[in-house]
Amino acid sequence: MDGWDAEFVAPEFVGYSEPEEIQQRMMSALPDGIDDMPGGFPYDFTMPTAIEKSELIQFHLVRTLMLMFPQYAWDTWLDLHAVAAGIERRPAGYASGEITITGDTGTIIPSGSIFCTEATDGSPALEYATDESVVIPEGKMVNVAITAVEAGKESNTKADTIKFSLQNIKGVSSVRNTEAISGGTDVESDADLRERIKEKYSQEGASYIGNDADYIRWAKEVVGVGDCIVVPTWNGPGTVKLVLVDSNGTPANRKLIEAVYDHIVSPKDRSQRLLPTGTAELTIVPASIKKVSYTCTGLVYDSTIDISEIITQFKVLVNREYSDAKNTGTLVYNQIRPLITDIPGVTDFDTFLINGSEENIVLEREEYPATENVDFS
Known part of the structure; x- marks a missing residue:
């Protein structure tokens, strides 16, 4: 320790x-x-x-x-330690994606037009603005990029949930998102910011020549990036591939990938370029997800906590293990199992299974683990 x-x-x-x-x-x-x-x-x-x-x-x-000390500071005080280390807390990220609009040929959809999901008793409608102006062509259908009006994890939504136009745009008959809208992330947590401060101090004196640690640090400087897998010389000498997940542990979407590329390569301003001159090609792709489910029976816990809170805290703890698993290529059973009793209020349990067994989960080079189901009783 x-x-x-x-x-x-x-x-x-x-x-x-x-x-x-x-x-x-x-x-x-x-x-x-x-x-x-x-x-x-x-x-x-x-x-x-x-x-x-x-x-x-x-x-x-x-x-x-x-x-x-940054090890124990929190909130605004931890932000001050981050400034001293030359970094800053990442703000909440905006979800983005694409919608398909159907309507009359020649109908203009102005930039900033608002489309939304259906409001429910439990939550308001989620609003998304178009990134550019488009005109519906003769095929009476056009795709347009959108970005959430409000930042945060709550702005992510599933496919076929954006169905309405907030304004009355004459000539528009329907709208839908054929794929999920993703990339919305919450403000960087104290734990994640503290880890980046630690990494920054540990790398003092580094040469910044473009080794694996450099690429990971550069990627994580972009709002919304959760983790990065570096694949060197994947397509010959001078080529590097970055495999990304966002802060929610899901594959990075197109907008996040473009943001990381622009940050590292800076094609519009070479004076800001981080990519070493000797690197001929940088490729950035979303990670392939390895779905992992957890089962725990016979939980023994006191009155200070309930099953739903245990599951919530477990998900947070296990997400922190995924970064190490990515580095080693293995999600180790004996490292995940003790997390149960690390949760305050939990004292014991009978069985604990990962994907139905007591075995390690092996990850392929470009796979990243993601929690699917958590069944605790």
Whole structure:
């Protein structure tokens, strides 16, 4: 365990600071002859001060010490550590994709036209704006790229869910998305940002010549990228392939792939180019997904947690293991199984299976694991 994984331990000097201990020291310092009995004025007067001092030491001072180190900082304070490391927290990403519009020949669909999903009792309609102006051709059907109006994971939607136009565009008879709209991601979590800060510090002094670590870092600098697999010399000398998943663990969509390519190659401004001159060709593709399901029976847990929360926390923990699995080519059963009891409130279980067995999951070179079903009982 390195310093990044160690649990924070409060320094010794914050000890002996319970209110009763502080007050006892205060009472002991009173001049001789002063009433020091419980209920007396000095006793009642010193206790509020002792309580405040105890809180200052045990809570505020300890939290201040934690904020000084990126290993233990959070929220805005972790952002400041990121700035010091030369990076910044990635904002939420916008989902994107394509819709097919059917209507009268010659109908103009202006850029920024809003199309949406159907609202339900539980959620409002999701809105998407067209990226460019298009005209419906003689075939009475046209495809147009769209981007979600609101950023975030919630802006992702399945195929055949975008069915309505928010504005009344005369000549449009129907709209649909034949494929899922993807790429919407939440603001980078503290855990992910902390990992990138760690990577940045560990790579200080690196040559930036375009080794595997460089390509992974460059890819992750783009909003929405979750992980990157590097395949060197895949098509001969001087060629590199990057295999991407987004922050949701799903294959990167076209827009995200283009954003990563532009960031690394910078075809419009060579002064911003990261790609080494000796690399003749950079290819970026979405990952192939290896679906993984988990089954756990006989769970023993206390009243502080329920099954749904256990499943939610397990998904978060197992997603962090996928990056290591990608590097080694194997999702190791004995590394995933202990995650169950790492969840606060869970004390034991009977059986744990990955894809129905107690075996490791082997990944092909361009495969990335993704959680499919989690069945806990």
